[in-house]
Amino acid sequence: MTSADIDFDALAAMLAETAQRAGQAIRKIYAGGLQVREKADASPVTDADEAAEKIILADLARVAPNVPVIAEEAVASGSVPATDDVFFLVDPLDGTKEFVRGTGEFTVNIALVHGDIPRFGLILAPALGELFLTIAEDRAVRAEVGTDTVKPLDSVSHEPLQTRDPAPGRLVALASRSHMNETTERFLETHGVTETFQAGSSLKFCRIAQGLADVYPRLGPTCEWDTAAGDAILRAAGGVVLTEDGTPLRYGKAEDGYRNPGFIAWGRQPVQE
Ligand SMILES: Nc1ncnc2c1ncn2[C@@H]1O[C@H](COP(=O)(O)O)[C@@H](OP(=O)(O)O)[C@H]1O
Numbered sequence: 667m668t669s670a671d672i673d674f675d676a677l678a679a680m681l682a683e684t685a686q687r688a689g690q691a692i693r694k695i696y697a698g699g700l701q702v703r704e705k706a707d708a709s710p711v712t713d714a715d716e717a718a719e720k721i722i723l724a725d726l727a728r729v730a731p732n733v734p735v736i737a738e739e740a741v742a743s744g745s746v747p748a749t750d751d752v753f754f755l756v757d758p759l760d761g762t763k764e765f766v767r768g769t770g771e772f773t774v775n776i777a778l779v780h781g782d783i784p785r786f787g788l789i790l791a792p793a794l795g796e797l798f799l800t801i802a803e804d805r806a807v808r809a810e811v812g813t814d815t816v817k818p819l820d821s822v823s824h825e826p827l828q829t830r831d832p833a834p835g836r837l838v839a840l841a842s843r844s845h846m847n848e849t850t851e852r853f854l855e856t857h858g859v860t861e862t863f864q865a866g867s868s869l870k871f872c873r874i875a876q877g878l879a880d881v882y883p884r885l886g887p888t889c890e891w892d893t894a895a896g897d898a899i900l901r902a903a904g905g906v907v908l909t910e911d912g913t914p915l916r917y918g919k920a921e922d923g924y925r926n927p928g929f930i931a932w933g934r935q936p937v938q939e
């Protein structure tokens with residue numbers, strides 16, 4: 667199968683509802699009180715992560731039964747299917763730490779990779795009622811779906827996502843709330859960043875795609891399911907995600923356990939110094 671065989675409109679319409687159902691499951695579990703456990707890598711996991719992933723995997727198995735899915739909680743329990751040129755990446759609850767803290771900055775993430783590039787991306791922030799997704803290779807949108815009911819994609823209005831032109835020497839950056847480090851602080855000091863906001867989860871990619879900030883340095887570990895949907899959305903809105911050597915972040919790194927190197931997400935391709 668290639669990405670040319672996939673009907674992107676149908677995928678977007680279906681997964682927009684899948685993600686909202688996953689979001690409702692997350693919110694229901696949250697309202698009932700959270701049991702937080704630790705995974706083998708010491709990161710937190712809750713029943714909400716697992717419930718949301720189950721909903722997403724069931725729908726993907728129906729719509730694209732032959733496409734492998736690399737999903738965060740399945741990988742944590744040792745289930746890592748072989749991938750080929752086309753595969754899905756799923757992070758059912760990105761920003762689990764933020765979720766546990768109650769900040770609302772957590773997301774449901776679904777992406778389709780083809781040929782080491784994320785071509786389709788969908789991010790839902792269930793507590794904020796905001797949905798971001800690619801609707802074509804070079805078009806991404808934001809829709810307000812609210813938090814009460816599952817809304818079909820064609821029943822809500824969309825606003826196009828477009829990154830902004832940075833003001834040289836006055837960049838606005840986004841950085842992780844939970845995973846700040848010295849390398850990131852050094853990057854901020856040396857790249858003309860005059861303002862930094864901290865935020866959780868893949869929403870950082872979305873805020874750059876909206877033109878609300880210029881750069882998101884992530885110079886510490888993440889996994890491909892944390893970044894693929896945000897990368898696809900940011901690309902379609904005019905941005906790029908580059909590794910520290912200036913090349914685009916690549917996907918399908920099975921031999922590295924789908925772990926990413928450090929990267930920098932930019933609203934616009936940076937001018938080479
Ligand atoms: N040591 C590590 N190795 C791999 N990924 C890590 C990591 N520390 C943090 N992350 C990733 O960073 C994500 C959180 O990003 P942020 O701090 O920007 O909210 C986590 O997503 P999950 O919450 O889905 O586990 C986790 O996957």
Ligand SMILES: [Mg+2]
Nearest residue numbers: 757760761892
């Ligand atoms: Mg994550």
